[in-house]
Amino acid sequence: MSLVFDLVIFGGTGDLSLRKLLPSMYAAFRQKEIDPQSRIFVCCRKQSDFDTLFQQVETAIKTYIADEAFDEAALKQFSKIIVPTKMDLVDKSQGWEEFANSLLKHSDRVRVFYLAVMPSIYGSCCKNLHECHLISTTSRIVVEKPLGYDQQSAEEINQVMADYFTESQIYRIDHYLGKESVQGLLALRFGNFIFENIWDCKSIDHIQINISEIVGVEDRAAFYDEAGAMRDMVQNHLLQLLCLVAMDSPDRNEADDIRIEKIKVLKALKPITEAEIDQYVVRGQYVSGQVEGQDVKSYADELKNTKTQTETFVAVKAYLENWQWAGVPFYLRTGKRLARRSAEIVVQFKNVTHNIYSKSISHIQPNRLLIQLQPEEKIRLTLMAKNDKKDGNPLREITLNLDMSEKDRQVKPLAYQRLLLDVIKGNAALFIHRDEVSLAWKWIDPIIKAWKDNDDSLEYYKAGTMGPKKADKLFKKQGQTWFDYQA
Ligand code: BG6
Secondary structure (H helix, E strand, C coil), X not given: CCECEEEEEECCCCHHHHHHHHHHHHHHHHCCCECCCCEEEEEECCHHHHHCHHHHHHHHHHHHCCHHHCCHHHHHHHHCCEXXXXXXXXXXXXXXXXXXHHHHCCCCCEEEEEECCCHHHHHHHHXXXXXXXXXXXXXEEEEECXXXXXXXXXXXXXXXXXXXXXXXXXXXXXXXXXXXXXXXXHHHHHHCHHHHCCCCCCCEEEEEEEEECCCCCCCCHHHHHHHHHHHHHHHHHHHHHHHHHHCCCCCCCCHHHHHHHHHHHHHHECCCCHHHHHHHEEEEEEECEEECCEEECCHHHHXXXXXXXXXXXXXXXXXXXXXXXXXXXXXXXXXXXXXXXXXEEEEEECCCCCCCCCCCCCCCCCCEEEEEEECCCEEEEEEEEECCCCCCCCEEEEEEECCCCHHHHCCCCCHHHHHHHHHHHCCCCCCCCHHHHHHHHHHHHHHHXXXXXXXXXXXXXXXXXXXXXXXXXXXXXXXXXXXXXXX
């Protein structure tokens, strides 16, 4: 069924809008999920952006949509639902009246305001929307990281929005939750009896969540140097993935039930104190090296600041203090300029309790479930099976492919496409509650503070490797090591 709505993108000619939001909306339009009567208000402040807006939108779609998903005729039709809008988000005398009149022509429609702008102007946007009578029961607001710099600043941002919108109208995006394999993980966990009974510390040895990137800081050096990998990736994407993998079964597949379970996970995170930090956390920064055969500069050189202490790599061993996960380590790792681009969750089960084949169990590998989010989205289960080779081993490792069929794969939506359509439909299951943001910061803040107090904690790693060697030392048990994904 196609949807009729008004979507307003504040910051419409910015990076997020051009790279992700508009291409995703185009993809949904092409797949007939959007009714042609809908409107997308692409807001900008500069006259030059306004003059070239259609051209910018078309170029972005051609650039960021895969060739096989591109269709010139659909793009022409899609352009008709774009409403270029020149306005100043802070100054209500600049463009707001016309904008409001246009929106109010369809007062009964679902109205989505996407704030693809700095949090410092969320307050003015919300106030102006309120004063122009644009906030109704069918209005929603969408924001995404950075949601603060620490727990206190995040609370302030959340409060600014809460002054004008109810919590159920606020959609906080984490684009990792829109990736299809995340849906695959939930379907696997909550749709199968066999997993229901083995998803805890009795059966699982440890879990790894890895997001490695080959890119450096690109054109975001100033922002990144203030944030670092802990704020940029761990506080949000990695902890959200941790929540989904560790949460108990929600009563229903609905936003409120899922959020309750995710909040329980975040509350159960064992705090890492300053004294323990060396045992549980490793942070690093890349020096020059080679990535995919190309020489790349060090982070400090990219930044033109040799004194920078910002981490571009983090590895954490986290524990949850509850019955389900007692004693199970969750290894989180992320970094820039690493050897490969990949994102995966690996669930390693315990080994068989008794080996009937020989005295040594070394050739029985523990079962492993791999949920790959990038570069491809796939799910694999590794098991032991009978070995037909005459090499003396009774068993061999086999990998089952638990992916969707090839046919289903072709219609796989983009992460933002799925999330934006969910906002329009009012389905908040994949969005983050205010309390989740706050609890994630509460766990992160003391770690960042401890680093600040101890400059020596920064390890250096060569670009093109998988990070500092010290990260391997987080594993204390034999047989535990970073899972090395090979495509
Ligand atoms: C963003 C971070 O949230 O996620 C970036 O700010 C990072 O630093 C990006 O590169 C990674 O997302 P993806 O989907 O490309 O893995």
